[in-house]
């Protein structure tokens with residue numbers, strides 16, 4: 349049986365539907381659930397895949413005989429840089445292996461640009477009258493809060509299935525105060541979309557009024573495929589150097605969702621001038637990264653193929669959870685015309701768009717039924733979704749049965765909020 353769109357119901361039918369959803373919601377509340385779909389954290393089962401790391405490294409020397417226990421080697425262990433250069437399609441010299449967090453590397457780059465400017469900046473960014481960034485939405489909340497913490501103005505552009513809206517970006521970069529853009533190119537947080545070769549090429553080559561415009565290319569989910577149809581990230585560094593803007597992209601990645609989220613290794617990849625610039629400032633902040641952890645990762649993976657094989661084991665754990673999200677939404681909402689959602693082929697999130705002006709109500713209803721969701725609007729600058737329709741679902745952390753229960757509950761909340769809205773009832 350196909351369900352009718354809610355908007356097609358007569359007033360009496362809608363009233364009856366609202367009543368049935370109130371009953372369903374009351375039953376949901378009675379279950380006293382305590383479930384959490386808020387953040388994209390790996391589950392314990394995923395973390396267990398890497399327990400061998402806790403017994404590594406064997407020995408304390410890298411391939412060249414360097415004692416990893418000591419100070420030094422600011423750019424990271426050569427073998428690990430080579431391994432990730434292979435995975436990210438760049439040269440080993442273009443890769444820095446750093447600490448445990450790529451977000452920290454993004455923050456370091458931003459702060460150095462503000463305080464010192466980049467290799468091709470006329471002056472430090474703080475000396476500009478204002479600094480603005482382009483933020484594709486929905487996007488990653490921590491990107492936006494980082495900019496907000498430095499008073500950087502955020503200009504939104506829509507995120508499409510093939511990446512950010514290129515024409516909107518082209519308009520905005522005519523303003524010399526616009527210094528950068530955030531992009532999660534592969535399996536974006538939260539939309540799941542992957543930046544196409546065409547979009548990447550347009551971004552790499554377009555004229556920008558700022559001579560030191562930066563693409564913060566955050567490839568956090570580069571290898572995090574959910575299907576065998578593995579998306580290949582566009583090679584932004586080659587595209588940019590080929591079009592005369594070698595320093596435009598700063599690429600970031602990490603093993604946070606490959607090994608241990610809190611104890612992995614983060615990477616920066618960029619032009620030689622950008623790498624020299626980054627390390628030139630970083631030398632005042634560190635004598636060298638945690639090379640013991642880097643050697644542990646080298647030994648655990650063995651090779652770039654070792655990383656790819658390891659990601660297949662994550663996929664086996666994650667794919668059923670994403671399938672459960674889709675199944676729950678499909679069975680409750682198909683045909684109702686009150687929600688659309690992404691069917692990502694990688695990454696950590698499902699993007700759920702509900703009826704306009706009901707997302708906060710859905711999150712509130714879910715919370716009161718013991719299901720924690722990311723706050724509505726979190727994927728927008730300053731936490732404000734102008735349409736109040738976007739909800740980010742993160743199914744990785746709970747076990748499968750909990751994902752199923754939580755998502756059936758979310759679907760009930762979506763229907764109740766939509767029925768309230770259409771019936772003109774104040775939630």
Ligand code: PMP
Pocket residue numbers: 388448449450451452488532537566568601602603604609614
């Ligand atoms: N970038 C994106 C797009 C993310 O979703 C996350 C984790 N939620 C991060 C960066 C954080 O990366 P790291 O652990 O390397 O700091």
